[in-house]
Amino acid sequence: MLENKKQPRVDGVEMKSPNPNHLQSYLRPQWGWRTFVAAISFILIYIVIYIDLEIDLNELVNNSSKYIVDVVGRMLPPDFSNFGKLALSMLETVEIAMMGTLLAILLSIPMALLSARNITPSYPVYLISRTITIFFRALPEFIVAMVLVIAVGFGAVPGVLALGFHTMGFLAKFYAEAIEHIDKNPLEALETMGASKWQVFAFGVVPQIMPSFMGNNFYILDRNIRMATMLGIVGAGGIGYELQSSFRMFEYERVSAIIILIFITIFLIDRLSSYIREKLL
C-alpha cells in the first residue's frame, strides 16, 4: 500500500518517475543534422546539374522567349480545315492505345501471379518473371516501336506491340505489389472453410486487388493514349504521323489544331475513366 502511494498508477501501469525534470533528457531537436545534410546535398546536386547542362537563364528569358512567342504566333489560328482526316487519325491513336493496353493487361496477369512473392510457385520463377518485367519496363516503347516498324512495317501493329510489351512491365509490377499487400486474414478464413486454392484466389485475392487493378488499368490507358500520339512520329500509325508531317511542312497552324485535338481527346478520356472508376470501385 505504501509503495502504491509513492508510485502513482495510471490504469494499473506504474509511472517510472514522478519527477518531470527527468523527461527533459528525452527531448530531441525536431530537425536533426541529417535533415540539414540532406537538404544541402540536394541543393548542391542541382547546382552541379544546372552548371553541367549549361542552362543560361538570362538567355532563356531575354532571347529564347522571343522565338517561343514567334513560333506560338505562327501556330495561330489553328487550322481545322482537314478535321475529318485528323479525327480519324486521332481515333486510330485511341484504338492503338486501347489494343496496347488490352495486350498489356493480358500479358501482365500471368506475369504478376508468377512475380508476387506471396503466391509465386518458387523463388527462381519469381526471379525470372521479375527480370522479364524489369526488362520490358526499361525498354522505352519509342525504341521498341522503331525496331518493330523496321521489322513489320508502318502502321498500327508496331504501335500496339510496343505499347503492350512496355506497359506490361509496369502493370505486372503494379499487380504483383497489390497481391503482395493483400490482407491474408480472409484467405485464412476461406481455407478453413474448405475452399480450394483457386477459390481462395478468386474470392480472397481478386476482390482485394480489384480497386488497384482497375485504377492501374485506367492509368495505363491514359498514359498509352498520350504515348500513342508520340509513336506515330516513328511511323507506328495514328495522329503522331500527322503531327510529324505538319511539322516537316512548316504547317504550324495545323500543328496547333492537332495539339488541341489531342488535348480534347485526353481530357474526355480522363473524365470518362474517372466516371467509370467511380462507378466500378
Next chain:
Amino acid sequence: MLELSDLKKTFDDGTVAFEGVNLTVNQGEFVVLLGPSGSGKTTLIRSISGLIDAEVGDILFEGEKLTQETYVRFKRQLGIVFQDFNLVENLTSLNNVLTGLLFSSNIPMSLFYLFNKKQKLKALEMLDNVGLLEKSHSRVSNLSGGQKQRVGIARALVKRPTLLLADEPVASLDPVISFAIMKLLRNLSKEFGITVICSLHQVDLALEFSDRVVGLANGKILIDAKTGSVTKSKIQKVYQGNSQGLTFG
C-alpha cells in the same frame, strides 16, 4: 464429439503456447475457453481448426483422428468465427456468406462467382437469421463492426456445421454489441444443434452464455466446470489471483 489428447504447441522462439491439454467436448455443448491474453486460447482454437499444427498430442473428431487427409472432411463440418471477422471487405454480405458454401460448389462456376439458386436462398436465409437481410447486397466495408461479425457468423453457419469455433468473436466490439453477438451465437447454435468452442476473455459473457467454462492460464487448463458451478475463486485462479475489475455473475 471432439477430443483433445495431451496437446502441446511450442512456438519457434521457444514459447510454450499450451501443453498437456486434455479436453472432451460433447455434442451440442457451448464451451467457453476463458483466460487472460496470452493464455493460449487462440493458439488452441487455431490448432483445432488445422491452421497450425500441434507438435504433440492428438485431436479426435467423432472418434476419428485428425490428419492431413481427414482434415479435408473435417473442414466440411467446421465453421469458424474470427476476432477480426476475416471477411472480404470489397464483397457484398451475400457473397461473403456464399464463400461458406464454396467447398460444396462447382469449382469452375464458383470462380466466376456463380452459385445456384438453392445456395443463394440458403445464404439469404442465414443473413435473415442474423438480422441482416436488408444488407445482403451492401459491401462489407460499409458495415459496422457488429454487423460485420454477424456476417461472419452467417458465413460460418451457412453450411450448418456440426462444430463451430469462435476465436474471441467479440474482442473488437463494444459491450452492448458484444452481448447481442454472443446471444445470437448462442441462440443460433442451440437452434441448429451446433457444438461451439468459443474463446473469450470477458468473464461476464462467459458465465452468461456458456454451458461449460474451461479456464486457461499460461497454456494450461486450470478449470473445467459446468458454468453453474464456476465460483469466483476458480476465476481468480485463471486470472492468477487478480480479479480486479472483473465483472462476476
